[in-house]
Amino acid sequence: MAEKPQPFQVLYCGVCGLPAEYCEFGPDFEKCKPWLIQNAPDLYPDLVKEAGSKEADKVSDQLSSTSISDAGSSKPKEEVKRLPGGKIKKKEKPEIIIEKMTRNKRKCITTVKGLELFGVKLNDASKKLGKKFATGASVVKGPTEKEQIDVQGDIFYDIVDFITETWPDVPENAIYFIEDGKKVPAV
Amino acid sequence: MFHRVFSSEEVSAQNQVKASVQRKIRQSIADEYPGLEPVLEDLLPKKSPLIVAKCQNHLNLVLVNNVPLFFNIRDGPYMPTLRLLHQYPNIMKKLQVDRGAIRFVLAGANIMCPGLTSPGGVLDDEVGAETPVAIMAEGKQHALAIGFTKMSAKDIRTINKGIGIDNMHYLNDGLWKMERLD
Numbered sequence: 001m002a003e004k005p006q007p008f009q010v011l012y013c014g015v016c017g018l019p020a021e022y023c024e025f026g027p028d029f030e031k032c033k034p035w036l037i038q039n040a041p042d043l044y045p046d047l048v049k050e051a052g053s054k055e056a057d058k059v060s061d062q063l064s065s066t067s068i069s070d071a072g073s074s075k076p077k078e079e080v081k082r083l084p085g086g087k088i089k090k091k092e093k094p095e096i097i098i099e100k101m102t103r104n105k106r107k108c109i110t111t112v113k114g115l116e117l118f119g120v121k122l123n124d125a126s127k128k129l130g131k132k133f134a135t136g137a138s139v140v141k142g143p144t145e146k147e148q149i150d151v152q153g154d155i156f157y158d159i160v161d162f163i164t165e166t167w168p169d170v171p172e173n174a175i176y177f178i179e180d181g182k183k184v185p186a187v
Numbered sequence: 188m189f190h191r192v193f194s195s196e197e198v199s200a201q202n203q204v205k206a207s208v209q210r211k212i213r214q215s216i217a218d219e220y221p222g223l224e225p226v227l228e229d230l231l232p233k234k235s236p237l238i239v240a241k242c243q244n245h246l247n248l249v250l251v252n253n254v255p256l257f258f259n260i261r262d263g264p265y266m267p268t269l270r271l272l273h274q275y276p277n278i279m280k281k282l283q284v285d286r287g288a289i290r291f292v293l294a295g296a297n298i299m300c301p302g303l304t305s306p307g308g309v310l311d312d313e314v315g316a317e318t319p320v321a322i323m324a325e326g327k328q329h330a331l332a333i334g335f336t337k338m339s340a341k342d343i344r345t346i347n348k349g350i351g352i353d354n355m356h357y358l359n360d361g362l363w364k365m366e367r368l369d
Contacts, residue, residue, distance in 0.1 A: 018359055019358070021328060021329065
């Protein structure tokens, strides 16, 4: 048997988990920078230089404005999630969308999407819905990998009251109906 | 191949495989990657149970101690995960893309021929079509993706157009993020 090759140790970035040399192509290079400066300074020589000059700036800043507390600098920066390609992902406003699907002409299914955004357990919710309306209600995987609740029958008009009553955290104006492909506020 | 959001939810079944299947998997991995043979016993101990996780799109993951080590598609060849490849970088044939391509490869794009034939790229003429390869990058030490060649290296050089390598697994994709599967 040949000599065992030793497993090669790769330095993975502590922030994004990529090998350190790929941080610059990672999801958030800015955040990785401090870690890189500390742990892999030889990979990004430019970065260290830059940081050095920044440090100097900071020191001079402090000297010039010792009296002013750094309340301004500690302002929480707004977090923007960046998708690959530099697109900015908007933070989704939690909302509940209720949709009715007709099947067999006079039967229909009401789907409720977005309950989980309000910290509601979907399993519990489906059970409650089923009990309240005396129909079948189940948690179903929706088209975009999100889970939704399907309730048999048309419960369009009672459901808003029911949701706001059982889960007081849910504001009424976050509930929307879909009618003819348009989003209509429930209130 | 793997989505950015590939997660444990896409695993439809996890089975501890029979000893015979385990032997078969071992054998095919050993055939595919002779360089791995000395450490194969450490990676896939004969004694410890081997688990195969079936995922969507006819994808199989080979797990040892809940850590994904290899994957394959349908009955295709087994390919190591990038974490494993980083540990044993010399087990696969390597192709190198130029610097401009890194960004796209890390976003999951397939590797186009010009990225391999340009001055920053390196082609290994021994690579035939439909073989798993490690994809390295210009100026980087480690592999950034694992691909499956669509045409042989010679064809890539002569045709120099279109997809040369299918991107199977790249840094920061779902499989990369799934260090453990429980």
